[in-house]
Amino acid sequence: MPIPAPNLYPDFNTIRLSHVCLNVSDLATSRKFYTDILGLQVSDESDSHIYLRAMEERGHHCVILQKSDQPGTVEVMGFKTFDEDDLDKAETYFRSKGRPTSWVERPYQGRTLLTSDNMGIPLEFYHKMDRLEPIHQKYALYRGVKPLRIDHFNCFSSNVDDSVAFYSDFGFRVTEYTEDDESKRLWAAWMHRKGGVHDMAFTNGKGPRMHHVAFWVPTPLNIIDLLDLMSTTGYVDNIERGPGRHGISNAFFLYILDPDGHRIEIYCSDYQTVDPDLEPIKWDLKDPQRQTLWGAAAPRSWFEHGTEFVGAEVKDSDLAATPIIAP
Known part of the structure; x- marks a missing residue:
C-alpha cells in the first residue's frame, strides 16, 4: 500500500511535539531517575506532579511525572500549534473526523485542546506555554x-x-x-x-x-x-x-x-x-x-x-x- 502524499496545506498548523505526561507510582523514585540519571531540570513540583525540561528548552516542561494509581501508563502526548487560531481550527478538524474534543485546564499552558487520534491515543494541542530563562549555557547544571x-x-x-x-x-x-x-x-x-x-x-x-x-x-x-x-x-x-x-x-x-x-x-x-x-x-x-x-x-x-x-x-x-x- 503506497504511503499517502504529504498534505502541505493542512487544516491547522502543528509546529512540533511538545511534552508527555507519564503516570508513575512513586514521585521521589522517578524524580531521582529523571534528574540525577537523565539530567532533566525541575521546573516545578508538588505532591502529585513534577514538571521537567531539557537544557535547550525555554518552555516550562517537556515531561510531566504524575503520581497515579495507574503507574506505567501514559496520560497524554502534547503538541504545539503555530498560533491561537490553529487551536480552534484543530477543534473543528478533529470533530469532523469523529474524534472527541474538549477544552482542558493545564498548569503553565494557555488554552489547551484535548482530543485523540484514530487509534485512541490521547493528544493535546496548545499554543502558549510559560517561558523560562535560558539555561543551555549554565554548564554547572548539566548532569x-x-x-x-x-x-x-x-x-x-x-x-x-x-x-x-x-x-x-x-x-x-x-x-x-x-x-x-x-x-x-x-x-x-x-x-x-x-x-x-x-x-x-x-x-x-x-x-x-x-x-x-x-x-x-x-x-x-x-x-x-x-x-x-x-x-x-x-x-x-x-x-x-x-x-x-x-x-x-x-x-x-x-x-x-x-x-x-x-x-x-x-x-x-x-x-x-x-x-x-x-x-x-x-x-x-x-x-x-x-x-x-x-x-x-x-x-x-x-x-x-x-x-x-x-x-x-x-x-x-x-x-x-x-x-x-x-x-
Missing part, C-alpha cells in the same frame, strides 16, 4: 546524559497504514518507512513536523501503546557516559538495548526503562528533513541494517513491551510479519 530537548514519540499501532493516513492528513510528512514485501502493508513509519526525521513514529504491534519517548543529546559520548553512570548507580538492569546506530534515521541510540517501565530513547545524529518535496526512504522489513546499522540486534522485549494510554482500547495487529529478533 546525567545532558539532554538538550525532547525529540520524538514512537507508538505501537495495530494498523500502521491507518495511523500514517490519519497523521498525514493534518500535515505530518513521512521521512522513512518499512514495508512488508508480502502484504505490501506498512510495518513502521517515521513522520515529522519540525524538520527532523520524526516527531511521531508508528511501529506494528498491539496498540495503541507508547513504545518510547526520545531525547536528543549532543554526542554519542554522552550516551557512553550515561551507560557508565547507570551501571554504577544501581540502574544496570534498566539498560534494554544499545548502544548502536539505526539504519533508519542514522541515529546513534540507547534504550532504557524508567522505574515504571516507560521506555526512553537517548538519541543523536539524525538528519534534516525541511524540504517539503523530500522523498521518503523505503526499507525492507528483512534488511538487518534497517533497525541496527551496527550493534546487537534488538531483543524481543523491544518489539513486545510498551506502555498503555489511559482510556485507549488496545487491539492486536493482524499483520503477522516480523523483523529480525535477537535470540
Whole structure:
C-alpha cells in the first residue's frame, strides 16, 4: 500500500511535539531517575506532579511525572500549534473526523485542546506555554546524559497504514518507512513536523501503546557516559538495548526503562528533513541494517513491551510479519 502524499496545506498548523505526561507510582523514585540519571531540570513540583525540561528548552516542561494509581501508563502526548487560531481550527478538524474534543485546564499552558487520534491515543494541542530563562549555557547544571530537548514519540499501532493516513492528513510528512514485501502493508513509519526525521513514529504491534519517548543529546559520548553512570548507580538492569546506530534515521541510540517501565530513547545524529518535496526512504522489513546499522540486534522485549494510554482500547495487529529478533 503506497504511503499517502504529504498534505502541505493542512487544516491547522502543528509546529512540533511538545511534552508527555507519564503516570508513575512513586514521585521521589522517578524524580531521582529523571534528574540525577537523565539530567532533566525541575521546573516545578508538588505532591502529585513534577514538571521537567531539557537544557535547550525555554518552555516550562517537556515531561510531566504524575503520581497515579495507574503507574506505567501514559496520560497524554502534547503538541504545539503555530498560533491561537490553529487551536480552534484543530477543534473543528478533529470533530469532523469523529474524534472527541474538549477544552482542558493545564498548569503553565494557555488554552489547551484535548482530543485523540484514530487509534485512541490521547493528544493535546496548545499554543502558549510559560517561558523560562535560558539555561543551555549554565554548564554547572548539566548532569546525567545532558539532554538538550525532547525529540520524538514512537507508538505501537495495530494498523500502521491507518495511523500514517490519519497523521498525514493534518500535515505530518513521512521521512522513512518499512514495508512488508508480502502484504505490501506498512510495518513502521517515521513522520515529522519540525524538520527532523520524526516527531511521531508508528511501529506494528498491539496498540495503541507508547513504545518510547526520545531525547536528543549532543554526542554519542554522552550516551557512553550515561551507560557508565547507570551501571554504577544501581540502574544496570534498566539498560534494554544499545548502544548502536539505526539504519533508519542514522541515529546513534540507547534504550532504557524508567522505574515504571516507560521506555526512553537517548538519541543523536539524525538528519534534516525541511524540504517539503523530500522523498521518503523505503526499507525492507528483512534488511538487518534497517533497525541496527551496527550493534546487537534488538531483543524481543523491544518489539513486545510498551506502555498503555489511559482510556485507549488496545487491539492486536493482524499483520503477522516480523523483523529480525535477537535470540
